[in-house]
Amino acid sequence: MRLFFALWPDDAVRAELARWSRELHALCGGRATHPENLHVTLAFLGSVEEAHVAEVERAAGGVAMQAASLVLDRPGYWKHNRIAWAGPSLVPPELAALVSGLRGALAKSRIAFDTKPFVSHVTLLRDGREPRAIPELAPIEWRLAGFALVQSVTLPRGSRYEVRRSWSA
Numbered sequence: 001m002r003l004f005f006a007l008w009p010d011d012a013v014r015a016e017l018a019r020w021s022r023e024l025h026a027l028c029g030g031r032a033t034h035p036e037n038l039h040v041t042l043a044f045l046g047s048v049e050e051a052h053v054a055e056v057e058r059a060a061g062g063v064a065m066q067a068a069s070l071v072l073d074r075p076g077y078w079k080h081n082r083i084a085w086a087g088p089s090l091v092p093p094e095l096a097a098l099v100s101g102l103r104g105a106l107a108k109s110r111i112a113f114d115t116k117p118f119v120s121h122v123t124l125l126r127d128g129r130e131p132r133a134i135p136e137l138a139p140i141e142w143r144l145a146g147f148a149l150v151q152s153v154t155l156p157r158g159s160r161y162e163v164r165r166s167w168s169a
């Protein structure tokens, strides 16, 4: 199964992200992320055999996390992959510590993951064109109180992400 670790928004944050996504979609077109799939990826594992999922969960269970506030105040667009996103001007140190703790625990348990550096963002749409100007959008305050192990399920109409398990700060 396809797995990744993520920050998973509550309904209020999800609704605000969905609003940003609609605003950017009006400017960029492309495929807006389904609101139920909006998240920040912390570590992408890719395909994991069912027999190894318990090890993944054990590794995550040993990761310390401190609650933090993440302020998404920067809408942006990357030309190289035609993604429009929501990101923070400042990554809170607690989030940086969570990502390094989590990735360190995975490495220690010899669980493979994509080692590309962490870039804190929520993908709002894919295959969009570059907007002439990035709009100003009301900042989104996200209280980080935990993280989740998420499974990507492929459906005929696209991927659906489902939280398998979550851990609290």
Ligand code: 2AM
Pocket: 004, 041, 044, 114, 122, 123, 152
């Ligand atoms: P993205 O949002 O920046 O596209 C599920 O595929 C999630 O994992 C997506 O949020 C995706 O990031 C992220 N991800 C990170 N590394 C990935 C990789 N190597 N392949 C696919 N998805 C990856």
